Amino acid sequence: MEIKCLAQGHNLVILPRPAILRLQSKSRSEERGDPFKKKVLDGRQLALKVSANSVYGFTGAQVGKLPCLAISQSVTAFGRMMIEKTKQLVEGAYNIKSGYSHDAQVIYGDTDSVMVNFGVDTVAESMKLGQEAASNISKSFQEPIKLEFEKVYFPYLLINKKRYAGLFFTKPDTYDKMDCKGIETVRRDNCPLVSNVVGQCLQKILIDRDPDGAVNYAKQVISDILCNRVDISQLVITKELTKTGEEYAGRQAHVELAERMRKRDAGSAPALGDRVPYVIIGGAKGAATYEKSEDPMYVLEHSLPIDTKYYVENQLKGPLLRIFDPVLGENKAEAILLRLPPVLRREHTLVKTYVAPKIGGLTMFAKKKKRCIGCNAVLDKENAAVCPYCKTKESEIYQKEVAQMSALEVKFARLWTQCQRCQGSLHEDILCTSRDCPIFYMRKKIQKDLADKNTVIKQFGNPVW
Amino acid sequence: MGDRDQNIQTLPVEGTREVLYHRDLLQAHELKPSILDEVSEEYNLIPQPKKDRYTSDSDTLILEDELQRITLVGNINIQTACTGMVVAVLGEEKENGKFHVEDTCFMNLQQPSPLPALEEDRYIFFVSGLGLGQQGKNLMGLQLLVDLITGQLGSEEEQKKFSKVIRIILAGDGLSRDTQDTSVLHTAKYLSWKVQATTVEGVKELDDILTQLVSNVPVDIMPGEFDPTNGILPQQPLHKCMFPKANAYPTLNCVTNPYEADIAGCRVIGTSGQPVTDIYQFTTNEDRLEILEETLKTGHIAPTAPDTLPCYPFLKEDPFILSEMPHIYFAGNQTKFQSKLWEDESGQKCLLLTIPRFSQTQAGVLLNLRTMDATAVVFSSEFME
Numbered sequence: 084m085e086i087k088c089l090a091q092g093h094n095l096v097i098l099p100r101p102a103i104l105r106l107q108s109k110s111r112s113e114e115r116g117d118p119f120k121k122k123v124l125d126g127r128q129l130a131l132k133v134s135a136n137s138v139y140g141f142t143g144a145q146v147g148k149l150p151c152l153a154i155s156q157s158v159t160a161f162g163r164m165m166i167e168k169t170k171q172l173v174e175g176a177y178n179i180k181s182g183y184s185h186d187a188q189v190i191y192g193d194t195d196s197v198m199v200n201f202g203v204d205t206v207a208e209s210m211k212l213g214q215e216a217a218s219n220i221s222k223s224f225q226e227p228i229k230l231e232f233e234k235v236y237f238p239y240l241l242i243n244k245k246r247y248a249g250l251f252f253t254k255p256d257t258y259d260k261m262d263c264k265g266i267e268t269v270r271r272d273n274c275p276l277v278s279n280v281v282g283q284c285l286q287k288i289l290i291d292r293d294p295d296g297a298v299n300y301a302k303q304v305i306s307d308i309l310c311n312r313v314d315i316s317q318l319v320i321t322k323e324l325t326k327t328g329e330e331y332a333g334r335q336a337h338v339e340l341a342e343r344m345r346k347r348d349a350g351s352a353p354a355l356g357d358r359v360p361y362v363i364i365g366g367a368k369g370a371a372t373y374e375k376s377e378d379p380m381y382v383l384e385h386s387l388p389i390d391t392k393y394y395v396e397n398q399l400k401g402p403l404l405r406i407f408d409p410v411l412g413e414n415k416a417e418a419i420l421l422r423l424p425p426v427l428r429r430e431h432t433l434v435k436t437y438v439a440p441k442i443g444g445l446t447m448f449a450k451k452k453k454r455c456i457g458c459n460a461v462l463d464k465e466n467a468a469v470c471p472y473c474k475t476k477e478s479e480i481y482q483k484e485v486a487q488m489s490a491l492e493v494k495f496a497r498l499w500t501q502c503q504r505c506q507g508s509l510h511e512d513i514l515c516t517s518r519d520c521p522i523f524y525m526r527k528k529i530q531k532d533l534a535d536k537n538t539v540i541k542q543f544g545n546p547v548w
Numbered sequence: 549m550g551d552r553d554q555n556i557q558t559l560p561v562e563g564t565r566e567v568l569y570h571r572d573l574l575q576a577h578e579l580k581p582s583i584l585d586e587v588s589e590e591y592n593l594i595p596q597p598k599k600d601r602y603t604s605d606s607d608t609l610i611l612e613d614e615l616q617r618i619t620l621v622g623n624i625n626i627q628t629a630c631t632g633m634v635v636a637v638l639g640e641e642k643e644n645g646k647f648h649v650e651d652t653c654f655m656n657l658q659q660p661s662p663l664p665a666l667e668e669d670r671y672i673f674f675v676s677g678l679g680l681g682q683q684g685k686n687l688m689g690l691q692l693l694v695d696l697i698t699g700q701l702g703s704e705e706e707q708k709k710f711s712k713v714i715r716i717i718l719a720g721d722g723l724s725r726d727t728q729d730t731s732v733l734h735t736a737k738y739l740s741w742k743v744q745a746t747t748v749e750g751v752k753e754l755d756d757i758l759t760q761l762v763s764n765v766p767v768d769i770m771p772g773e774f775d776p777t778n779g780i781l782p783q784q785p786l787h788k789c790m791f792p793k794a795n796a797y798p799t800l801n802c803v804t805n806p807y808e809a810d811i812a813g814c815r816v817i818g819t820s821g822q823p824v825t826d827i828y829q830f831t832t833n834e835d836r837l838e839i840l841e842e843t844l845k846t847g848h849i850a851p852t853a854p855d856t857l858p859c860y861p862f863l864k865e866d867p868f869i870l871s872e873m874p875h876i877y878f879a880g881n882q883t884k885f886q887s888k889l890w891e892d893e894s895g896q897k898c899l900l901l902t903i904p905r906f907s908q909t910q911a912g913v914l915l916n917l918r919t920m921d922a923t924a925v926v927f928s929s930e931f932m933e
Contacts, residue, residue: 488779543787
């Protein structure tokens with residue numbers, strides 16, 4: 084429900100005008116049969132909404148063009164007052180005493196909207212009550228203020244102020260969409276993994292009504308991260324480089340990385356105003372996060388290990404706990420998700436995989452020796468694939484490796500031809516360097532994985548014919 | 549796609565009415581499954597519908613060279629042409645920017661060396677899609693096949709006939725689809741450490757069958773879509789380490805897919821069927837023999853590679869281009885046996901064969917090299933009660 088909060092009295096000229104125009108435009112857009120005209124009018128009323136909102140907005144911004152706190156404060160005050168009034172009216176009218184099956188309860192209100200829990204069982208019933216209440220209450224407001232029925236949320240997950248999610252109904256039978264406000268699905272400053280996982284979990288909770296499924300899914304993802312099975316494109320965080328390093332007050336991951344990249348190769352380093360993509364890689368214990376940022380391409384090329392702990396603790400944990408806490412109960416979510424009773428919360432219980440980096444540390448002094456593909460024993464001979472013990476099982480070991488290679492190859496072929504299709508030429512090399520493409524890093528990764536697998540297969544010797 | 553057409557030039561003649569282009573075709577499919585959608589599917593959204601065929605009425609045909617693309621309309625069948633065909637089109641560009649085709653033509657293949665005249669009958673036996681490693685599979689038909697070839701079954705006449713089989717070609721898919729493990733890339737290594745590859749049982753059975761065959765006749769075994777070798781074309785031969793028993797015989801030839809051989813002076817070229825099946829999925833052409841014929845006409849074994857058919861990224865050349873006309877051209881793993889003696893304008897002949905899947909039809913194909921007669925041999929294992 085929404086109350087059009089128009090403070091008659093202030094800004095008499097500016098404020099009401101867009102709002103009235105909007106109302107006109109809105110009612111006209113509902114009349115029109117032509118879908119194109121309807122869209123135009125709809126766009127128009129949305130534009131007017133933005134104008135009206137921004138009038139309120141700039142008066143409230145203290146460093147804006149036309150700050151006048153009195154105006155914005157009185158707008159919010161009126162809004163709050165009207166919410167209060169609505170609350171009294173709704174809770175006074177819709178209760179068991181007046182013959183309804185439940186006591187209505189206002190559960191949430193913000194600036195210009197109130198959410199009422201009517202306690203009825205079906206969407207259709209609550210929709211009817213909502214519409215009825217809206218028109219009744221509108222009568223007690225001064226013109227042109229109107230309390231409008233907007234939507235029914237069912238189910239509704241209210242996390243805290245300004246954060247909620249629910250299935251959005253405007254017609255009784257089917258939901259229009261899953262609506263998320265202030266939750267990580269829509270924010271851009273996290274890595275894509277976070278919004279995908281949170282979105283997926285919400286979908287499981289709200290649409291499939293399967294909280295256990297959501298928990299299992301979240302657990303699976305956490306295990307995937309710890310075992311390096313998540314595609315790197317999911318872990319890339321992007322931030323815009325607005326100022327040079329000296330101008331920033333604190334040290335920040337993307338600024339540090341840009342600086343480091345400039346030292347490596349000044350030509351390809353991000354310039355001021357570019358968006359810098361980075362991932363957090365494993366580093367010395369206790370190293371600050373900003374020291375551990377790295378260019379995703381560089382990470383792929385040198386197979387640097389990802390800081391899996393950072394992604395679980397600093398990226399995923401918060402958002403996941405926020406949505407699971409109300410579902411599973413306070414403080415329980417963490418224990419359930421991270422699979423451990425609180426006493427046992429030690430690192431070694433989570434299975435992890437480490438990637439052997441190709442640069443840095445002691446790697447330059449290390450000498451590589453061939454190992455048996457079957458049992459990892461060090462091989463004496465240079466040209467063998469398996470040790471004498473595994474020789475009898477060579478066929479099986481080979482089949483296992485070749486099955487993986489075959490799967491990789493098919494994926495590789497599909498990824499690269501997709502890029503050919505996208506760029507619209509089958510003859511040109513693939514030029515695309517869009518780092519926002521979901522398969523950009525995947526393409527590189529699979530190329531490397533395939534090359535690695537190929538060397539393994541080669542150890543068995545070329546098939547002769 | 550490589551430079552398969554270096555020797556042909558585009559003639560962008562402005563002002564003249566007729567323009568000749570000679571380049572690759574590209575079929576644009578609305579329904580083509582895209583990995584982009586699949587990636588987004590991993591992170592929710594709508595699942596893609598699984599389909600047998602991906603054609604629709606809104607498909608368009610585009611001609612492309614290194615510089616440009618143009619949409620084709622007019623005298624060309626959009627639904628049966630496929631991506632990757634090298635074609636010359638005659639026509640003109642109209643105001644709407646589309647190219648109106650009047651006529652099309654394809655590359656001519658070189659004459660093969662003439663077939664040697666054989667004095668007596670010599671046979672090649674083709675079989676494909678044995679489909680081993682399938683749960684609850686009746687292997688009776690397969691055993692009949694082995695017994696017939698090894699001369700332990702059949703009338704005297706039949707035995708005589710099968711003693712003249714000089715080569716068996718196993719055209720792919722010795723293993724069944726059931727042996728495919730789709731979760732390979734998704735399971736953690738520590739979980740799959742002790743798990744066997746799903747193909748192991750099937751390969752053992754295949755080794756046994758092969759051992760019986762190779763002790764009698766030379767066998768060329770081609771890999772197919774579900775066999776344990778690399779998954780993209782051209783497929784490398786199956787590794788001999790998987791056949792410890794059959795490997796003892798020099799008559800076991802693990803060969804590539806596509807495969808080319810010279811058998812008694814006869815040039816044989818064929819695939820395990822992936823190119824034909826792929827074209828079938830992306831065109832409205834129902835007849836698989838016709839599809840095979842089309843690929844011969846256009847001189848390209850696998851036109852849709854690498855677009856819809858996974859293929860190794862060749863930079864300089866396209867190995868699937870036919871330069872010379874084969875005497876026998878076959879595709880394995882098709883729905884039924886069909887054959888046709890194809891003849892082009894200059895009178896060159898080529899025998900086209902589609903080899904049925906043995907696991908579904910219990911049939912192989914016996915080809916007489918002297919008369920170029922191909923017949924299906926069906927091994928029915930149903931007993932009368």
